[in-house]
Amino acid sequence: MxxxxxxxxxxxxxxxxxxxxxxxxxxxxxxxxxxxxxxxxxxxxxxxxxxxxxxxxxxxxxxxxxxxxxxxxxxIGYLPEQPPLYMNETPVEYLRFVGEAKGLHGEELNSQIEGVIRQVRIEEVKGRRISALSKGYRQRVGIAQALLGSxxxxxxxxxxxxxxxxxxxxxxxxxxxxxxxxxxxxxxxxxxxxxxxxxxxxxxxxxxxxxxxxxxxxxxSLLGTSEISFTTDAPPERVRSILSGVPHVFDVKVSQPEKGLVHARMQTNAKDIYDTSREVFFAFAKRDIALLELNLKKASLExxxxxxxxxxxxxxxxxxxxxxxxxxxxxx
Structure with a gap:
């Protein structure tokens, strides 16, 4: 296209x-x-x-x-960041002006105006001045003008x-x-x-x-590392030992923020963070060690x-x- x-x-x-x-x-x-x-x-x-x-x-x-x-x-239908609206007109008047500028006339113009008004759901405000509309409705009017001309x-x-x-x-x-x-x-x-x-x-x-x-x-394909963290009541040295056998896990940090509980945080570059978290879970489950909390932090579009x-x-x-x-x- x-x-x-x-x-x-x-x-x-x-x-x-x-x-x-x-x-x-x-x-x-x-x-x-x-x-x-x-x-x-x-x-x-x-x-x-x-x-x-x-x-x-x-x-x-x-x-x-x-x-x-x-x-x-x-x-092409185009809506710029600042919609080019005429504030003293109603949506119907404004859309008629835009439609004529796009070469629409007569019944075809009337039909398209009715159609885009329904499509963007502005029927209840089509007779009000655009200056009196909320920004959300103004944005809908802007999208409606972009849709004229099919x-x-x-x-x-x-x-x-x-x-x-x-x-x-x-x-x-x-x-x-x-x-x-x-x-x-x-x-x-x-x-x-x-x-x-x-x-x-x-x-x-x-x-x-x-x-x-x-x-x-x-x-x-493009993300680097994601993060897995968990809380357990196993000793820190035991946690490190178990994690050493889990693939795709690195930069392991183990801390003991409160008595009896250990918090572990690690990075993974595996394509599927859920596969790695499953490996971590079963690595501890096989040793009858409970994970009291398990959190995943996936890298984002940001x-x-x-x-x-x-x-x-x-x-x-x-x-x-x-x-x-x-x-x-x-x-x-």
């Missing part, structure tokens, strides 16, 4: 996007991650045709965004910023529903959100693609993000070469 080939973007002497290439298939929810200044917003603005590229190619559904922008843009691709930039917890849950549910009929690209700084919603994740750092895979695959984005810094140009104000302006 979307093909990005050798995309490069310079702002003066600063390289914001560095020979970026990836393909996005139809019918999935993709997470697009990157630290501030990574080139994420620049890439998205090029993909939707709002920004030119220094070199490279972007095609949407087979249409080149630079050479055939009209056909390419018809396939685009195949929906691009959402930070769609839950500033929402309360209940509104965030509602928008996440809506995004999952959109993923059934559209290709959705979700940009977010909330890593848990991306992990909860997205089927595949792209991570860029310093303008380069550093990871592109399913969340579980990223976890298995760990992946930090490892990949910090690890790439030594091999590529950093934004330290550009004044901070200029770097911020470039990402707008």
């Amino acid at each position: 979307i093909k990005v080939e050798h995309l490069t973007k310079y702002y003066g002497d600063f390289l914001a996007v560095d020979d970026l290439s990836f393909e996005i298939d139809e019918g999935h929810v993709y997470g697009f991650l990157g630290p501030n200044g990574a080139g994420k917003s620049t890439t998205m603005n090029i993909m939707i045709g709002c920004l030119s590229a220094t070199s490279g190619r972007v095609s949407i559904g087979g249409f080149d965004i630079f050479e055939d922008p009209d056909n390419a843009k018809r396939l 685009p195949k691709v929906i691009i959402l930039d930070e769609p839950t910023v500033g929402l309360d917890p209940l509104q965030i849950i509602e928008i996440r549910d809506l995004i999952r529903q959109l993923g059934r009929d559209h290709t959705v690209i979700l940009s977010s700084h909330i890593l848990s959100e991306v992990q909860a919603i997205c089927e595949k994740i792209l991570i860029i750092a310093h303008g380069r693609l550093v990871a592109f895979d399913e969340p579980d695959q990223l976890e298995r 760990d992946i993000f930090i490892e990949l984005t910090e690890g790439s810094a030594s091999t590529v140009q950093t934004e330290a070469t550009v004044p901070a104000a200029e770097s911020e302006a470039n990402e707008q």
